Amino acid sequence: MASLADRMRGNGRIAAGLLLNLLVSICIVFLNKWIYVHHGFPNMSLTLVHFVVTWLGLYICQKLDIFAPKSLPPSKLLLLALSFCGFVVFTNLSLQNNTIGTYQLAKAMTTPVIIVIQTLCYKKTFSTKIQLTLIPITLGVILNSYYDVKFNFLGMVFAALGVLVTSLYQVWVGAKQHELQVNSMQLLYYQAPMSSAMLLVAVPIFEPVFGEGGIFGPWSVSALLMVLLSGGIAFMVNLSIYWIIGNTSPVTYPFPSNSQMHSLLHFPKLCQFISFWSLALTITWPTLSS
Structure with missing residues (x-):
């Protein structure tokens, strides 16, 4: 009985974590799109702010004894830190150059790409439950895209790169936590500053730093507040x-991200109906498959 109670509590924590990720992911997509459209804040600079705020948030958590840092060799985190940069930069570029519907459609491909990577590179097999759960989510994304497909070549290039790098990143996150025997905070605490350092080198090459449109340019107070708010949400x-x-597992994470927009976008009732059940299956999947 005690083990059943522990299992139910564990499943409840996972469902709560998925729901939290769903909510903050919805917030950051719309907030970032607002920042790009209304303020024109540069993409890599916004990503750099996200990384720095994430590290500062973890530093505060460490000082409050919420977690204990663990010494990790930088060489073990180099590819992960680089893929973290690519993951955020390319997905933000996809959001910047596509409509939200097209952006979300492209993200739906993350799950099958992860399954292919884990099948080919890690010899992992997936149950019928996982495969069946993909059906309503993918169907909901396709129906949404029917009303919001405004492809442009550059946007689709960024979307494709984002899917590939994001899939690799999510597989490596799971592998590194297992390999190094660290929790999420311990791994991100070391990886976030490494990714920040990489972007510090890249930002001056690809974007202005000072003057109009630069990270240290003459931004309005409202723009700076929105950027800082975006950084706080990015931390979560x-x-x-x-x-x-x-x-x-790496396969679980894309489920809430694939369905995060469906119930909020203004599409026909049939699409909203399917999206609702996609979201329901997404949140309850860890319980059903455990």
């Missing part, structure tokens, strides 16, 4: 990604 998104992957 990044932490919840690591926690979900560490406590489930």
Whole structure:
């Protein structure tokens, strides 16, 4: 009985983590799109702010004894830190150059790509439950895209790169947590500053730093507040990604991200109906498959 109670509590924590990730992911997509459209804040610079705020948030958590840092060799985290940069930069570029519907449609491909990577590179097999859960989510995304497909070549290039790098990143997050025997906070605490350092080198090459349109340019107070708010939400998104992957698998995380927009976008009732059940299956999947 005690083991059943522990299992139910564990499933409840996973469902809560998925729901939190769903909510903050919805917030950050719309907020970032607002920042790009209304303020024109540069993409890589916004990503750099996200990484720095994430590290500062973890530093505060460490000082409050919420977790204990663990010494990790930088060489073990180099590819993960690089893929973290690519994951955020390319998905933000996809959001910047596509409509939200097209952006979300492209993200739906993350799950099958992860399954292919884990099948080919890690010799992992997936149950029928996982495959069946993909059906309503994919169907909902396709129906949504029918009303919001405004492809442009550059946007689709960024979307494709984002899917590939994101899939690799999510597989490596799970593998590194297992390999190094660390939790989500311990891994992200070391990886976030490494990714920040990489972007510090890249930002001056690809974007202005000072003057109009630069990270240190003459931004309005409202723009700066929106950027800082985006950084705070990014901290919660990044932490919840690591926690979900560490406590489930890389395949579980894309489920809430695939369905996060469906119930909010203004599409016909049939699409909303399917999206509702996609979201329901997404949140309850860890319980059903455990």
